[in-house]
Structure formats: structure tokens, C-alpha cells
Amino acid sequence: MNAPDRYERFVVPEGTKKVAYERDTKIVNAASFTIEREDHTIGNILRMQLHRDPNVLFAGYKLPHPLQYKIIIRIHTASQSSPTQAYAQAIDDLDRELDHLKKSFEEEKISTDNQSLVLAAQEIKNKTFLRSSKKAVPNEATTFVLFFKEDF
Amino acid sequence: MEGVSYQRFPKIKIREMKDDYMKFELRETDASMANALRRVMIAEVPTIAIDLVEIEANSSVLNDEFIAHRLGLIPLVSDDAMGMRFSRDCDACDGDGQCEYCSVEFHLNVRCDSDQTLDVTSNDLRSTEPRVIPVDVAARSLASESGGFDSPDQRGIIIVKLRRGQELRLRAIARKGIGKDHAKWSPAATVTFMYEPEIHINEELMETLTLDEKTTWIESSPTKVFDIDPNTYQVRVVDPEAYTYDEEVIKKAEAMGKPGLVEIYAKEDSFIFTVESTGAIKSYQMVINAIEILKQKLDAVRLQDTEEADIGELTQHLGRGL
Numbered sequence: 001m002n003a004p005d006r007y008e009r010f011v012v013p014e015g016t017k018k019v020a021y022e023r024d025t026k027i028v029n030a031a032s033f034t035i036e037r038e039d040h041t042i043g044n045i046l047r048m049q050l051h052r053d054p055n056v057l058f059a060g061y062k063l064p065h066p067l068q069y070k071i072i073i074r075i076h077t078a079s080q081s082s083p084t085q086a087y088a089q090a091i092d093d094l095d096r097e098l099d100h101l102k103k104s105f106e107e108e109k110i111s112t113d114n115q116s117l118v119l120a121a122q123e124i125k126n127k128t129f130l131r132s133s134k135k136a137v138p139n140e141a142t143t144f145v146l147f148f149k150e151d152f
Numbered sequence: 153m154e155g156v157s158y159q160r161f162p163k164i165k166i167r168e169m170k171d172d173y174m175k176f177e178l179r180e181t182d183a184s185m186a187n188a189l190r191r192v193m194i195a196e197v198p199t200i201a202i203d204l205v206e207i208e209a210n211s212s213v214l215n216d217e218f219i220a221h222r223l224g225l226i227p228l229v230s231d232d233a234m235g236m237r238f239s240r241d242c243d244a245c246d247g248d249g250q251c252e253y254c255s256v257e258f259h260l261n262v263r264c265d266s267d268q269t270l271d272v273t274s275n276d277l278r279s280t281e282p283r284v285i286p287v288d289v290a291a292r293s294l295a296s297e298s299g300g301f302d303s304p305d306q307r308g309i310i311i312v313k314l315r316r317g318q319e320l321r322l323r324a325i326a327r328k329g330i331g332k333d334h335a336k337w338s339p340a341a342t343v344t345f346m347y348e349p350e351i352h353i354n355e356e357l358m359e360t361l362t363l364d365e366k367t368t369w370i371e372s373s374p375t376k377v378f379d380i381d382p383n384t385y386q387v388r389v390v391d392p393e394a395y396t397y398d399e400e401v402i403k404k405a406e407a408m409g410k411p412g413l414v415e416i417y418a419k420e421d422s423f424i425f426t427v428e429s430t431g432a433i434k435s436y437q438m439v440i441n442a443i444e445i446l447k448q449k450l451d452a453v454r455l456q457d458t459e460e461a462d463i464g465e466l467t468q469h470l471g472r473g474l
Binding site for chain 2: 045
């Protein structure tokens with residue numbers, strides 16, 4: 001009856017920013033990013049990517065409460081960088097990693113498809129060879145293979 | 153900004169690929185990426201499922217909401233889901249779901265007039281869009297086209313059974329959605345990944361064991377990871393991936409007074425994925441869509457007002473300097 005709408009888990013409410021940036025008032029080069037309607041999926045990959053940046057002294061994320069659909073990422077960097085710079089860099093790097101992943105996945109699919117096609121052709125060839133060696137009469141299967149080979 | 157990059161270049165190897173099942177290796181990345189992909193495939197790759205049901209007549213034994221729920225769970229061919237709109241952000245309609253961009257209409261009209269019980273199945277659903285039909289119906293029409301076997305037990309997904317005089321008449325609207333909203337929209341039956349194990353047998357120590365001891369040690373593993381070479385009587389690893397990280401063989405070695413007989417590590421940058429689809433989306437497409445969705449999610453969390461934030465940082469620095 002009074003259950004909240006399910007879409008509240010992933011639709012950013014109107015008037016709310018997706019990402020809010022808040023600088024730490026006590027420490028230089030430290031800041032928190034509050035990301036609305038995101039969870040461990042984004043939080044954890046960003047944190048791990050930030051750890052790869054040597055300018056990042058600290059990076060962590062938290063999901064404050066399971067019913068508050070937001071995460072807070074905290075970044076502390078060395079003086080030659082800034083939290084916003086590290087944050088943007090991490091997103092760019094992950095984005096390019098995913099581009100690479102997609103490309104290699106597509107290439108791998110093409111080579112797997114070709115491989116299975118060659119295997120299938122080989123199998124038909126072997127079968128018909130056995131059969132036609134017994135009876136020297138071309139049967140339906142051999143004609144099919146001849147056609148198939150030309151096509152291939 | 154200054155041209156540095158901490159990007160990785162992951163490697164992929166597909167081991168097995170069928171329409172609804174796939175196994176592949178993902179290497180040279182970390183667990184956060186593997187887990188993000190898994191989570192996105194389960195909860196955020198969109199599919200199409202029945203969401204709104206208007207019952208015109210229902211004299212069956214099941215109540216209206218029960219039938220509506222069952223209809224929702226029928227997987228529909230969702231190859232077009234990525235290009236569709238969510239009905240909540242559709243501009244072409246006011247959300248009643250009667251528009252081509254965000255919804256597909258189904259009709260069901262069945263009445264039993266014989267003495268035999270009549271099964272109402274996914275076959276009886278009439279779609280207004282031929283590309284969006286129940287997965288099992290699509291598979292059967294494909295099988296009969298290519299001259300496949302039409303086995304009699306392939307009757308479709310049973311929705312309800314009717315006896316003489318009962319009828320079911322309804323209009324249903326299928327919409328695009330994600331698993332986070334309701335599990336009926338999840339394209340994944342299972343998505344799992346495991347760390348690839350690296351098994352090192354201490355051959356020197358192993359040779360101090362008698363054949364019987366070797367056999368009992370091998371049999372201490374609940375899964376068949378090791379066996380004995382019939383010629384040399386040496387213990388060898390037959391299937392490292394059968395290892396479930398149960399550490400039984402390590403405990404057994406210790407109990408036998410031979411600690412360090414075997415060392416097993418989990419390769420932290422190497423994952424073996426198993427993806428099973430409900431049929432709504434082909435397993436390969438599911439992975440590709442997951443990568444695409446994850447990219448979109450990352451783009452959405454980019455800091456929009458970068459200048460404002462940088463100026464804030466700059467003034468703080470200046471303030472400190474002064």
C-alpha cells in the first residue's frame with residue numbers, strides 16, 4: 001500500500017544532481033563525490049581504478065544505507081593532482097578499457113564462429129568420405145558437401 | 153589531461169558459445185571489473201516483458217493477479233530492447249503503453265468447449281509485433297522451418313488450464329525494463345565467474361608417498377582435480393578448474409604429515425565466466441550489451457561542472473598561498 005515505487009532505485013529524482021562534488025574543508029586535495037542512484041557496480045570499479053593512480057593517496061567508497069540509493073566516493077590526492085582530475089581520469093581509463101574489451105570480444109566471436117564453421121565442414125566431409133568409399137555412388141550428402149564447399 | 157593513463161587491456165577467450173550458454177576467459181583485469189560485468193548482466197541489461205494486463209474475462213481457477221504475474225514471467229525475444237525506450241521516458245505517449253517506441257501489445261482469447269481440459273500456453277499469445285514473441289514460440293518456429301523435430305512435449309509455457317465453459321480473455325502490454333526493477337526483466341538465468349586456480353604439486357614430496365597414499369590423497373578431493381598416470385604412477389593435475397577452493401587436499405596433506413605437498417593459488421587477474429541466458433537475449437549479445445550499459449553508466453557519472461569544481465580547488469590553493 002505505502003511501498004515506495006520500484007523505480008526510485010534507479011531514477012534520479014528531479015532537481016537532484018547525479019553527481020555532487022564536495023571539497024573537504026580541513027584537508028587540501030581531499031573531496032567527496034556523492035553519486036545518486038548508483039551502487040557497488042560503479043563504486044567498486046571506480047575505487048579500484050583510482051587505486052591504480054599513484055597520485056591518489058586515498059580512495060574509498062561507501063553505500064551509506066541500503067535504502068538510500070546513493071554512494072559516496074572519497075578521494076585524497078597528492079598536491080600535483082586533484083580529486084576532480086583523478087576522478088575524471090579514472091572514468092576515462094575505465095571507459096577505454098571497456099572499449100577495448102568490446103572490440104576484443106567481437107573479434108574473438110568472429111574467430112570462434114569461423115572455427116566452428118570449419119569444424120562442421122570437416123565433419124561432413126569425413127562422414128561422406130566414409131560413406132562414398134563404401135558405395136562409389138554419389139548420394140545426397142556428397143552433393144550437399146560439394147555445394148557447401150563452393151559456397152564456403 | 154596530461155596524457156597519463158592507467159588503462160588496462162583485458163584479454164578475452166571464448167571457450168564455448170551457444171545461443172543460451174557461454175563460457176569465456178577474462179584476463180588481465182581485476183575482480184571489480186569482472187563483478188561489475190556480472191552485476192550489470194543480471195540486473196541492468198534490458199529486456200521486454202509483459203507489465204500491464206487488462207483482464208476482460210477470466211472464469212479460470214486462477215485469480216486475475218495470479219495470471220498477470222505468470223504472464224510477466226514469460227521470456228520474450230528482446231533483441232530490440234536496447235533500441236527501445238523505457239515507457240517512463242517516452243515522449244511519444246503518455247505512459248499508457250500504446251506506442252510503438254516503448255511497448256508491444258498482446259492479446260489472449262481462449263475458451264474451452266470440450267470435455268477435455270484445455271491448456272492455455274504461451275502459444276496462445278497473439279503479438280502485435282512479430283519480432284517480439286515468446287522465446288519458446290520463436291525457437292519452435294525456427295526448428296520447424298529448418299526441418300527439425302517437432303516433439304509433442306514442446307507445447308509452450310502453460311499459463312492456466314481451463315475446463316468446459318471456462319474462458320480467458322485479456323489484453324497485455326509488454327514493456328522494456330531491467331532486472332533491478334523486477335526479476336522478470338533479467339535476461340540472465342545464471343552469471344558466475346571463478347578465479348582460475350594455479351596448482352603446484354611438490355613432486356619431490358609426492359614421491360615419498362606410496363601408491364595407496366597417493367590414491368587416498370587424490371580421493372580426499374570432493375571434485376576430480378587429480379589422478380594417477382597409469383604408466384609412471386605419478387600424480388598429475390587433470391582438471392584444475394574442477395577445484396572448488398575447498399582446501400580439502402591441503403588439509404589431507406597436513407593430516408598425512410606432508411604439509412606443502414600441494415600449493416594452490418587463485419590467479420587474481422584471471423576469471424572464468426559462465427553465462428546462461430533465459431533466451432530473451434543471446435548469451436553473446438548479453439555480454440556485449442552489459443559492456444555497453446556499463447559504459448553508459450560511467451558516462452552518466454562524469455562530473456558535469458568541472459570548471460566550477462576546479463575553480464573551487466584553485467581558489468582554495470590561492471587562499472592557502474596568500
